[in-house]
Amino acid sequence: MTHLDMLVLVLSCCFIYVSSQQTRDLEAYTSHPCIRSCQVNRPMTCTYDFTLELYFTLSKACYDCPYNRADCSRPHCIPADGVPRGINVVNRMMPGPAIHVCEGDTVIVNVKNHLAGGLETSIHWHGILQNGSQHMDGVAMVTQCPIPEGASFQYKFKADNPGTHFWHAHSGLQRSDGIHGAFVVRQAIEFESHLGLYEEDLPEHTMQVSDWLVEMSMNRFAHHHQAGGDNKPRSMLINGKGVLQEFFNSTANSTSYTPVEIFHVTRGTRYRFRTISNGILNCPIQVSIDGHTLTMIATDGNPFDKIDVDSFNIFAGERFDFVLNASQAVGNYWVRVRGLADCGVKQAKQVAILRYNGAPDEDPAGSTTWEDADRTGKILNPWNKKGDETNIQVSDLKSRLSGNIAGLKDVADKKFYLGMDFNKIDNYHFHDVSFYPISAVERPQHLYMPQINHVSMRVPSSPPLSQHSDIDKNEFCDSDSIGKNCTEEFCECVHRLHVQLNDTVEIIVIDEGVTFNANHPMHLHGHKFYVVGMDRLGQSTSIEEVKRLDEQGNLTRNLVDPVGKDSVTVPDGGYVILRFYADNPGFWFFHCHIEFHMNIGMGLLIQVGNPNDMPKVPKNFPKCGNWKLSGYEVEEEEKYCVSAASSYMSPAFSVVIILSVSVVKILQVFLY
Numbered sequence: 001m002t003h004l005d006m007l008v009l010v011l012s013c014c015f016i017y018v019s020s021q022q023t024r025d026l027e028a029y030t031s032h033p034c035i036r037s038c039q040v041n042r043p044m045t046c047t048y049d050f051t052l053e054l055y056f057t058l059s060k061a062c063y064d065c066p067y068n069r070a071d072c073s074r075p076h077c078i079p080a081d082g083v084p085r086g087i088n089v090v091n092r093m094m095p096g097p098a099i100h101v102c103e104g105d106t107v108i109v110n111v112k113n114h115l116a117g118g119l120e121t122s123i124h125w126h127g128i129l130q131n132g133s134q135h136m137d138g139v140a141m142v143t144q145c146p147i148p149e150g151a152s153f154q155y156k157f158k159a160d161n162p163g164t165h166f167w168h169a170h171s172g173l174q175r176s177d178g179i180h181g182a183f184v185v186r187q188a189i190e191f192e193s194h195l196g197l198y199e200e201d202l203p204e205h206t207m208q209v210s211d212w213l214v215e216m217s218m219n220r221f222a223h224h225h226q227a228g229g230d231n232k233p234r235s236m237l238i239n240g241k242g243v244l245q246e247f248f249n250s251t252a253n254s255t256s257y258t259p260v261e262i263f264h265v266t267r268g269t270r271y272r273f274r275t276i277s278n279g280i281l282n283c284p285i286q287v288s289i290d291g292h293t294l295t296m297i298a299t300d301g302n303p304f305d306k307i308d309v310d311s312f313n314i315f316a317g318e319r320f321d322f323v324l325n326a327s328q329a330v331g332n333y334w335v336r337v338r339g340l341a342d343c344g345v346k347q348a349k350q351v352a353i354l355r356y357n358g359a360p361d362e363d364p365a366g367s368t369t370w371e372d373a374d375r376t377g378k379i380l381n382p383w384n385k386k387g388d389e390t391n392i393q394v395s396d397l398k399s400r401l402s403g404n405i406a407g408l409k410d411v412a413d414k415k416f417y418l419g420m421d422f423n424k425i426d427n428y429h430f431h432d433v434s435f436y437p438i439s440a441v442e443r444p445q446h447l448y449m450p451q452i453n454h455v456s457m458r459v460p461s462s463p464p465l466s467q468h469s470d471i472d473k474n475e476f477c478d479s480d481s482i483g484k485n486c487t488e489e490f491c492e493c494v495h496r497l498h499v500q501l502n503d504t505v506e507i508i509v510i511d512e513g514v515t516f517n518a519n520h521p522m523h524l525h526g527h528k529f530y531v532v533g534m535d536r537l538g539q540s541t542s543i544e545e546v547k548r549l550d551e552q553g554n555l556t557r558n559l560v561d562p563v564g565k566d567s568v569t570v571p572d573g574g575y576v577i578l579r580f581y582a583d584n585p586g587f588w589f590f591h592c593h594i595e596f597h598m599n600i601g602m603g604l605l606i607q608v609g610n611p612n613d614m615p616k617v618p619k620n621f622p623k624c625g626n627w628k629l630s631g632y633e634v635e636e637e638e639k640y641c642v643s644a645a646s647s648y649m650s651p652a653f654s655v656v657i658i659l660s661v662s663v664v665k666i667l668q669v670f671l672y
Helices: 004-024 069-073 217-227 465-472 544-552 594-598 635-646 652-671
Strands: 047-056 086-090 099-102 106-114 123-126 152-158 162-171 180-186 208-214 233-237 247-249 254-256 262-267 268-276 285-289 294-299 302-309 309-313 317-325 332-339 349-356 414-423 450-451 492-499 504-511 521-523 529-536 565-571 572-579 586-592 604-607
Touching: 047 099, 047 162, 099 106, 106 123, 123 152, 180 208, 180 268, 208 285, 208 332, 217 594, 233 332, 233 349, 294 309, 309 317, 349 604, 414 544, 465 586, 504 544, 504 565, 521 572, 529 565, 565 572, 586 594
Parallel strands: 047 106, 099 180, 208 268, 262 349, 414 504, 492 604
Antiparallel strands: 047 086, 106 152, 123 162, 162 180, 208 233, 247 254, 268 317, 285 309, 285 332, 294 302, 294 317, 332 349, 414 450, 504 572, 521 565, 521 586, 529 572, 586 604
């Protein structure tokens, strides 16, 4: 072998090694060893590597997709709905890698931020309560500093609460552009409360639904808030796939479309499906499957008494599990989702296929219009309707938990009323009182501010969980302490509610509904809550009216067997009553899960406990916050000399030593 041959061999080996390392970093984890049949007291440690990048739909990895349908399934190809646009992704997948583990497993996720353009990030494990691992909740500037571009961060926690959850970016608008994925925590069959209702619970029957924009979310966000631009999505995705853009091949005179998701079942078998909403904007999503009734069994990881429905609505951040009985004739059936509210304006919808094994590889019969997805009959979780026999509200669901439930005693230790609406106020981030006040600009209704108790949440200067002493106490406020009339003047602060450890907390959230017929799906970190009451009073209401009804004893509460959740929408012109037991010390975000609303301040922090109750900060935990120049660090050799001089010599001689060190440094510069 010549020297040249040897060089070629070495370079080839290096290339293969580097390529294998890159492939390993971009795993899909579809055959991860933690995907298994769960057993009691047999936990595993489950490790994942997440690489975050700026990417593009129908990239060069897609070759001739969608004209050649097989190319659409190539590694790193993300067709989405066929519209070319920038996206943010994990491991060049959308959705990102699904995590399927068992209750009690330890989860380790090594997040590497390779997002272009200096974007910082963090990952939230939506639905995982993090009791005992509070610093792993993944909320930038609340539980941790954001992860800078080029840096990595390791999340490590136990998957203690079973159910259907998901993970997503919790910094900026990155969740809207593709950084999200399923997170399912299964139980041993001994603990499964719906054992016997189904035979199969397969990872491939996890269904993530979302409204979808045809451009980067930040563009739409800036256009909407700074110039009154459109904020109505016209597309939706099911597991990151869908049909919107048409591709015409003039040579073959044929039309092609990007592929849709296909769910396979065998006739005669009952399957558990897990549905996750990564909803982005004001778009409740109605879900149905042609020819099939859905047996609903759980929400946000919490089981309830089964109920058969024809369709259900799922709001941003929610999860619903249902059993599908594959009892129909062998064939193909449309899985339909359609967007309501703002998505209804442009009739955004999407389809997938339920394919019985043995059915031909073809689309189901029937059209796929937005109107076709309006399934009649019984619906769970209606949008802005009073509950009745055909509209089943989540407050009507009965928990499968037995015995006394913490947090359901007759009188709560702390009670808060939170009024929400879109307020006509001059937010200085988007208006200037002197040059373009809200009263003077065209179409001002597009610039109303969604607020809680007329206060907008401002991100703290440092994460309060790990750097509470670094935050000026004047950054915090609540609506009673802010010191000005927030109905006439824009109010912004680190909006905080403070409760004691082990308090029973009741929050009555009111959507006053004066401005728009909208919705606000509210999500609580760190705790699950119980939906003990809910009602729509009319087209609009007020916090004063709800308080009065409560004082008169006219707000009905179920304190016996309410369903547990961590995300719930509030009926427009109505209220929802939430109860939780504050057994998890820390700072927990409570916010609207509509991306645009959260990012302009529709949220607040719930501080559980006092400083001495807070968890210990992990060793060498990253720090961030305000800074100003106050001098320079003394180098080690100078510190040593100064220390020696101070210990053994007079103050005058100490000065001589310091000057000598400085002279030596100057000489080093000139001599070397």
